[in-house]
Amino acid sequence: MPTFQILYFASASSYTGKSSEALPAPLPLSRLFPLLEERYPGITEKVLGSCSVSVGLEYVDIPDGPAAGNEVDERVIGEGEEVAIIPPLYDIQSYFQSSGWSFTQK
Incomplete structure (x- = not known):
């Protein structure tokens, strides 16, 4: 069966x-x-919307909306394509901080 790869980052991965x-x-x-x-009930509201x-x-x-799928x-x-679900920057930053990374401003 043909497939594509989807990558989940930060809250999407969690x-x-x-x-x-x-x-x-x-x-x-x-x-x-x-x-x-369908696969992950609630993901649209809790993760994908942002x-x-x-x-x-x-x-x-x-x-x-109503026109989706009609274009x-x-x-x-x-x-073979690659799709990524990328949360907002603040979510990514908190993900890395919880993994021991630190961020500094210049």
Whole structure:
């Protein structure tokens, strides 16, 4: 079965209990959050609502609302691609601090 790799950082990793996993491809971008919600109930409200998403090295907007999935040119996550769920900077900073890292301002 064709798959793509999804990477979870900070609170996304804590919520899923994973740093990454393979998901079925192809997948329309508008189906990403609903698929994750099916696998991890509550993740949309508690984590995904404040996260950024990248496909490859490009940040993307997740389509939502009544028109989601109806766009003719909707982005589709293809086989072998890499998707990252990236929490806000303050979440990443607290994650690293809890792992023993320290941050200083210049």
